[in-house]
Amino acid sequence: MQELKxxxxxxxxxxxxxxxxxxxDKLIISEDKSILFSEFSKILYQQIKLNYPKFFKMDDLxxxxxxxxxxxxxxxxxxxxxxxxxxxxLSNKSSSLxxxxxxxxxxxxxxxxxxxxxxFVYTLPNISIGEICIRHKFTGExxxxxxxxxxxxxxxxxxxxxxxxGQNSIVLCGWVDFNKDNFKAFMYIASDNYLNKxxxxxxxxxxx
Amino acid sequence: MSSIYISSNNIISSLGxxxxxxxxxxxxxxxxIKFHRNFGYMYEYTAKVEEEILNKKFGRIGANxxxxxxxxxxxxxxxxxxxxxxxxxxxxxxxxISTTKGNIDLLxxxxxxxxxxxxxxxxxxxxxxxxxxxxxxxxxxxxACVSGVLGITVAKKLIKNKNYKNAFVVAGDIVSNFxxxxxxxxxxxxxxxxxxxxxDRNGISLGEAAVSVAISSKINSKNIAEIIGEGESNxxxxxxxxxxxxxxxxxxxxxxxxxxxxxxxxxxxxxxxGTATIYNDEMEAQAFTxxxxxxxxxxxxxxxxxxxxxxxxxxxTIIATKSMNNNYLYKSYGFNKIGLTLPLNIIKKNQKKNLxxxxxxxxxxxxxxxxxLIKKCKN
Amino acid sequence: MKELKEELxxxxxxxxxxxxxxxxxxxxxxxxxxxxxxxxSIDALELIVxxxxxxxxxxxxxxxxxxxxxxxxxxxxxxxxxxxx
Numbered sequence: 001m002q003e004l005k006x007x008x009x010x011x012x013x014x015x016x017x018x019x020x021x022x023x024x025d026k027l028i029i030s031e032d033k034s035i036l037f038s039e040f041s042k043i044l045y046q047q048i049k050l051n052y053p054k055f056f057k058m059d060d061l062x063x064x065x066x067x068x069x070x071x072x073x074x075x076x077x078x079x080x081x082x083x084x085x086x087x088x089x090l091s092n093k094s095s096s097l098x099x100x101x102x103x104x105x106x107x108x109x110x111x112x113x114x115x116x117x118x119x120f121v122y123t124l125p126n127i128s129i130g131e132i133c134i135r136h137k138f139t140g141e142x143x144x145x146x147x148x149x150x151x152x153x154x155x156x157x158x159x160x161x162x163x164x165x166g167q168n169s170i171v172l173c174g175w176v177d178f179n180k181d182n183f184k185a186f187m188y189i190a191s192d193n194y195l196n197k198x199x200x201x202x203x204x205x206x207x208x
Numbered sequence: 209m210s211s212i213y214i215s216s217n218n219i220i221s222s223l224g225x226x227x228x229x230x231x232x233x234x235x236x237x238x239x240x241i242k243f244h245r246n247f248g249y250m251y252e253y254t255a256k257v258e259e260e261i262l263n264k265k266f267g268r269i270g271a272n273x274x275x276x277x278x279x280x281x282x283x284x285x286x287x288x289x290x291x292x293x294x295x296x297x298x299x300x301x302x303x304x305i306s307t308t309k310g311n312i313d314l315l316x317x318x319x320x321x322x323x324x325x326x327x328x329x330x331x332x333x334x335x336x337x338x339x340x341x342x343x344x345x346x347x348x349x350x351x352a353c354v355s356g357v358l359g360i361t362v363a364k365k366l367i368k369n370k371n372y373k374n375a376f377v378v379a380g381d382i383v384s385n386f387x388x389x390x391x392x393x394x395x396x397x398x399x400x401x402x403x404x405x406x407x408d409r410n411g412i413s414l415g416e417a418a419v420s421v422a423i424s425s426k427i428n429s430k431n432i433a434e435i436i437g438e439g440e441s442n443x444x445x446x447x448x449x450x451x452x453x454x455x456x457x458x459x460x461x462x463x464x465x466x467x468x469x470x471x472x473x474x475x476x477x478x479x480x481x482g483t484a485t486i487y488n489d490e491m492e493a494q495a496f497t498x499x500x501x502x503x504x505x506x507x508x509x510x511x512x513x514x515x516x517x518x519x520x521x522x523x524x525t526i527i528a529t530k531s532m533n534n535n536y537l538y539k540s541y542g543f544n545k546i547g548l549t550l551p552l553n554i555i556k557k558n559q560k561k562n563l564x565x566x567x568x569x570x571x572x573x574x575x576x577x578x579x580x581l582i583k584k585c586k587n
Numbered sequence: 588m589k590e591l592k593e594e595l596x597x598x599x600x601x602x603x604x605x606x607x608x609x610x611x612x613x614x615x616x617x618x619x620x621x622x623x624x625x626x627x628s629i630d631a632l633e634l635i636v637x638x639x640x641x642x643x644x645x646x647x648x649x650x651x652x653x654x655x656x657x658x659x660x661x662x663x664x665x666x667x668x669x670x671x672x
Contacts, residue, residue, distance in 0.1 A: 042606075053625065057604045095310075095329055095350050100386070104315045107389040110249060114640045117632040118603070120390035121448045121573065124308060126351040130574035133444040139459060141440040142576055143358060146329040146348035154347060161365040167463070394632060448629065 013188035014072040059099040065128035065176045068185040087140035087168040088129045092177035096125045140168045150175045150207050152200040159190040212364045213431040214421045216292035217526050218285040221417035222255035231530050239512050241401040241413045247385040253401045254383045255415030255514035276311045281418030282380045293422040294430040295374050299343040302372040306355035306379035308518040313384045352572030356521025361438045363423040380418035381517040404482035404508035405489050407547030412483045415514020419523045433529040434583040439463025443575035454495025456577035464579040472499050477566045479528035482508020493548040507555045511541030521570040532563040592663045603630050615660045643671030
């Protein structure tokens, strides 16, 4: 139990799934499963007092990524001094597929061909990282990986490499996926301290 | 030893089906950008891989009906690279795949024989892994137009960290209705073949390519380049437009130089990103000038290949490496009169130059910027 | 013209994802770009698509576009003059 408590102090994470928000093991939001993401995201936006109009222009994937990071980082920076810079490693299975399909609708019919620029700019999953960077002025390293399942091993290895290189002391890591109506975000902070004490098994358990 | 080495390699593009063919065409001053009728009704300048030749060559190693165009390109390229590699595939070998949109053309094909699930990049990865019987699941990078260079930097990080002993990196993207329409909606497609850094430049020409390299930390006579430093930085400015003062690119190059313990004036040639949009090329001029690199011979290779998106960074790294090893600079194809507020030393014609340390940069949507430093091998 | 302006305000809110605003929040003469609504270059491109799709107008000149997109008033006048649909 003591060991678990120790880990809880080191490991900072936020998980958002249909339709709840879990921040460091504490359930801070729980809404009816029937409400759509458009409604759910508005609830979260207001609850966390985001006050960032650009949010409404984002596609669902970027909204989900931004909100998750907002919960995580706001809480994390209460206890830790905000570093000059952080790196970001995110991943998912579906890339930007939901938005890709929305964009495809604007070009699929030759007789009703009106490609939408505001949809097209979101047809890359790393844009979600870009939005987080713009919000916080983070100018560190970024990368977006695609995998069938959340790959804590790869992400930890990569984060470890960034931290060892001395590029950044903390790395925002995780998974943010949007596939049709289903969504799941799981983000955590990797730091030197964390990497030495948290196993990928522990992370995987929390991800489930 | 924190360096890694690139050895065997292959390029499949509008200029040919192996690296040698591509270099030969570039030296002759041939561009792969042509006026094509795309997807039945769009007439644009694009650089495409000859489908008939692709199918003929692929037909020798696999069944054409079971693979998408991009998969055939990637597999054919990797096949060449693996066959010439100084190391075999083992359980310590990483498979790294870089792409921006993968098999996105499948969204368009209503009657595709292939399962619609194939549009998932994980499926693309599975297909490539299975073909060569890699032990490990592929590491798939989907990070806009820097994905190609990231393939190299990811390999370097994971090998240095001792997670793998070596890696095969394959990067590829196709010209699709999806990307062509998308860039058109952004008014980013040039009506004529692209002219990087030029006064009359007005956008990109899309191209397609699949490119692959073998990477390891071991010194070997087949090594063609040593990657001695890298740097990455986000602009944190706008999701589809670069920062006006090139902050992210500036930081990336600075990080790379620091890692390699070099100063900017030791760089002998810059193979830049040069997409030929008004904003990208101007941003690069800002960044390079801030680093006092405005006199270093510089080109963009996109006049030859078009903008090959996820493949671009790796494709252009190989060409730049060949350039370095041949002690030869290729002209920045498509360049006419300079159109930057701060001038750069654009290579106007092919010329000999002794080269041993060069810089490759890439920038992409989402504010990404990556820089790598490439050094000539002693062998 | 009044109906068109109302229609445009509704379209802008919907198509440019300004869900936090209502029609009453947008005045006829407020600047649309930079200050005012704070629209950006992507929004300008999306408005160009809207002009083509909904009104049959092809606006290609970026200098003319800047003037047209200055305010709802300008946009409505322009559409009134040039619409094919």
